[in-house]
Amino acid sequence: MTEKTKTEDSSKLDNILNAAQKRFGHYGLCKTTMNEIAADVGMGKASLYYYFPDKEAVFQAVIKKEQEEFLSEMKKHMNAETDASSQLKLYVKYRLDYFQNLLNLSKLKTESFFNSKPIFGKVVEDFYKLEIELVASIIQTGIDKQELREVNKEEYALLLMNILQGLRLIRIKYKALAEFDPEDVAYLKQNNDKVICMFIKDLRR
Numbered sequence: 001m002t003e004k005t006k007t008e009d010s011s012k013l014d015n016i017l018n019a020a021q022k023r024f025g026h027y028g029l030c031k032t033t034m035n036e037i038a039a040d041v042g043m044g045k046a047s048l049y050y051y052f053p054d055k056e057a058v059f060q061a062v063i064k065k066e067q068e069e070f071l072s073e074m075k076k077h078m079n080a081e082t083d084a085s086s087q088l089k090l091y092v093k094y095r096l097d098y099f100q101n102l103l104n105l106s107k108l109k110t111e112s113f114f115n116s117k118p119i120f121g122k123v124v125e126d127f128y129k130l131e132i133e134l135v136a137s138i139i140q141t142g143i144d145k146q147e148l149r150e151v152n153k154e155e156y157a158l159l160l161m162n163i164l165q166g167l168r169l170i171r172i173k174y175k176a177l178a179e180f181d182p183e184d185v186a187y188l189k190q191n192n193d194k195v196i197c198m199f200i201k202d203l204r205r
Contacts, residue, residue: 013051015041017065020058025104029059060123063102067127070098074134084142085200091135092164092196096188099168103180132157139203148203160199167191 019040023032034055038048052058074094078087135157142148171184 012041012043016048016051016058017061021062021065024059024062025101029055034058064123064127066098066101067123067130070094070101071130071134078138084138084145084147085204087138087141088135088160088200089196091138092192095131095164096185096192099188100180100185103172128161131161135160142203146205149205151203156199156203160195163195163199164192167195 020037023037023040032055034048035045037058038045074091077090081087081090132154136153139148139153139156143150167188171187172180
């Protein structure tokens with residue numbers, strides 16, 4: 001494969017993911033078809049199958065794209081903050097924004113969401129590990145600057161992520177994800193803020 005062909009393939013792949021991201025965001029996973037994604041990028045359905053075997057594979061790739069955008073945005077904002085406490089608060093804020101984007105992409109009923117975990121598979125697992133590394137690195141920065149006390153940074157990162165995840169799961173347990181409304185977001189924001197304040201208070205020297 002020539003460099004030109006690789007570039008063209010990469011460009012087409014970007015176009016597919018951008019189109020799929022918009023369509024999933026508007027119609028959700030269940031109501032989106034491969035035909036529609038192909039039409040959005042001006043290619044035949046057969047050509048789309050050259051890049052992805054099915055709709056679920058496209059969705060996986062879109063989720064990964066969202067994850068990369070989230071991590072890139074987080075690191076950019078973190079670099080603008082000098083202290084670990086502010087960075088941790090930023091992480092919590094942008095993690096909630098990312099969660100809202102994910103809900104918007106899937107628009108699944110809660111039961112379907114939990115049944116669709118195999119679709120996310122390794123993509124979610126890898127992202128979870130990257131999140132632990134991200135939060136642990138923030139904590140280590142605070143320790144190095146003597147802003148935070150010496151702790152097992154991986155354990156604390158995992159603890160924070162599990163608490164935040166628990167709050168999200170409790171809130172979506174009895175409703176369709178598409179019904180997640182501003183009241184739910186406000187609930188999570190309020191409780192996330194409480195959690196991170198307690199978390200930072202415990203970590204401070």
